Amino acid sequence: MDVVVWFTAASLAAWLWLLLCQGFFWRTDTRLPPRSEPEVWPDxxxxxxxxxxxxxxxxxxxxxxxxxxxxxxxxxxxxxxxxxxxxxxxxxxxxxxxxxxxxxxxxxxxxxxxxxxxxxxxxxxxxxxxxxxxxxxxxxxxxxxxxxxxxxxxxxxxxxxxxxxxxxxxxxxxxxxxxxxxxxxxxxxxxxxxxxxxxxxxxxxxxxxxxxxxxxxxxxxxxxxxxxxxxxxxxxxxxxxxxxxxxxxxxxxxxxxxxxxxxxPRLADLWRMVSRSAYAQLRHNPLVLLATVLGLALVYLVPPVALFAGLVTDSVPLALLGGLAWAVMAGTYIPMLRYYRQTLWLAPLLPFTAFLYLLMTVDSAVQHYRGRGAAWKGRTYARPDAAPEQR
Structure with a gap:
């Protein structure tokens, strides 16, 4: 149980870091910057x-x-x-x-x-x-x-x-x-x-x-x-x-x-949209895939599992840490739900959605190694080269 508590504490620490140190990614007020009309409009x-x-x-x-x-x-x-x-x-x-x-x-x-x-x-x-x-x-x-x-x-x-x-x-x-x-x-x-x-x-x-x-x-x-x-x-x-x-x-x-x-409209449509390029985002690197899966599990799946496990086993530290991490997670998701004019009850479901994305990412890798790669409208790019990252 001590190991589980430490994992949950790490998840909470990750969420506090994301909340404060990842460019305030969760805010949705980044809109077109201040602008004035030019005297002569360009072509x-x-x-x-x-x-x-x-x-x-x-x-x-x-x-x-x-x-x-x-x-x-x-x-x-x-x-x-x-x-x-x-x-x-x-x-x-x-x-x-x-x-x-x-x-x-x-x-x-x-x-x-x-x-x-x-x-x-x-x-x-x-x-x-x-x-x-x-x-x-x-x-x-x-x-x-x-x-x-x-x-x-x-x-x-x-x-x-x-x-x-x-x-x-x-x-x-x-x-x-x-x-x-x-x-x-x-x-x-x-x-x-x-x-x-x-x-x-x-x-x-x-x-x-x-x-x-x-x-x-x-x-x-x-x-x-x-x-x-x-x-x-x-x-x-x-x-x-x-x-x-x-x-x-x-x-x-x-x-x-x-x-x-x-x-x-269907999950299958969304699945194809994500999985066709998810492994390319990871530069077709199995180690990066493994790290991504483990990271998603730690950050998104551990909090709800820890909360329920703590309630079942009467472990107050486990339930408290899991609940706090889940609360921070849901809180950072609320601005995006508001931007999309959706009910805020979807915020606590983010771990489930993240689990779907985890599966989509794994499926993207599986399709890549089956030679199907990024398929889109009748074309398949089995092993596309990742564009070099500009520094």
Missing amino acids: VCVVVPARDEAAVLPDSLPSLLAQEYPGRAEIFLVDDGSSDGTGEVARALAERCGGLPLTIDSPGEPPAGWTGKLWAVRHGIGLARARGPEFLLLTDADIAHEPDSLRELVASARTGGFDLVSQMARLRVASAWERLVVPAFVYFFAQLYPFRRIAKKGARTAAAAGGCVLLRTEAALRAGIPDSIRQAVIDDVSLARAVKGSGGHIWLGLAEHVDSVRPY
């Missing part, structure tokens, strides 16, 4: 890679076409070998909705050493550079933007002198499984990459959210984007590392005017 090109996105384009593309941007802006949608008529749907939407100019093109199948999305992004950036824009907006086909989204992104980048401004789109939380898993997904991401540290010059932490990345064209050229990260499965984090590693100033925060319209 912007929007690049949208799309593969089999006909189902979500009617909910997302019109929002891009309707951007109220004072400067010159146009959209390049890159049809990445779709088989569901993505390009035709996009053309029909542009004809019906009007708005910003839309160009639709396709790069063909990616060559060896490229992921499909980054090959499409490369093609789109190539088309955009012919227009000489100051900024590129890289956004996914399932992302809907409020009419002032582009305007606010550009104003923030100009005012703050940022080379990259990224917003983590508010993901859909409609089904029961989405309510349980999605806020935790963003919570865990912020725990790994505290937003407050990302914007600090000289800090090693770098990350972006691929659904919405405003990138200065000059910074993209300096960092060799996207060629320098062409094999990256987790392309948004790799992109941010490349930009920051080449001397760029970057920013990441939560969105107020950017939403994902992609549904993940």
